[in-house]
Amino acid sequence: MTTTEIEITAELVRDLLRDQHPDLADRPVKLGARGWDNQLWRLGDDLAVRLPWATQTADVLLRKEHAWLPALAPHLPLPVPVPQRLGEPSERFPRPWIVTTWVPGSPADQAPATRAAEAADALAAFLTALH
Template structure:
């Protein structure tokens, strides 16, 4: 199922609500955003309906959020979209969907962080709260929280494609960051709860600082380095050290090196998605490129301690 096969309209969303959650069906409804996996429709002032539209994997991600996020959200110091209702597949719409709380703010790919120190502290406090040992039955993702050696092929492909398109001024410098970081010892601690996809489109800002975190579809348990990469991806130049000082427990040198690997992978992916957006290709997001290029510059300019 892709977005070419089913058109999501206000009428469809309202009909789905009437069928399964009639007490919500008369709230004002308007399109909020078309994301990578889901469409988001604002429902009144406080709620949103998320419906999968572009990727087959979105169904399982929505169910995962509905299962796990309500228990985690009360312990988090920033607003997150807390699932309130689950919509089951039906003849009208053959996929699951959810109703969540609406989180105020502008995505950071459109409204970047400008108050660096404050944002570093806010992000550190948020991830300190999220990164708790997860139960054994928590979802896992080998491709995000597992050994970095497993990502070598993905890194090589991303760098080759970006280089071929002339998007990376200094491929050797990017490769040097990766090779140093990927050589770090693996995570030996417990599997911690992780957001898993902290890039600018999934973090909201207001008044120059971070005010919310959205899209927990990748929520899983694993190595915190995957999320700590956000210091280079989300924060302005010079803010990473403050973030790492505020995050508790303080990450060791190996964890920071692994975090740099994840940051390189995320930056390359977002650069390629951004380029596709500039060229008007389906799935492309033109606003993803500039912050990803800035992240790569930061990573090349700093070495691990």
């Protein structure tokens, strides 16, 4: 993984919200996860803020998700984070970022595989619907 030149903190997330989506800026903010491309910050109980941080390809993918997921999500058999707002690059953060719905649950790589056949069927149905 590459490193980012900008440290992403709860204060930065709040400042970005205050600048571009002030109606969301007073919600609680806490780190949810750091992934390969993005950092995910919880925003209250029902939203999340995703900021690209490690790879340059994340910017393009984030904009594609913002364009396509609202139309695709109602047709998918599993819940997906649905984009609600797009944050544009600024002096504070030079990359686009996104506010999505929060999907509760545990990451699949951290949950025990207790019903493998059911999980495989759910994944197959999701990929079929996505295709």
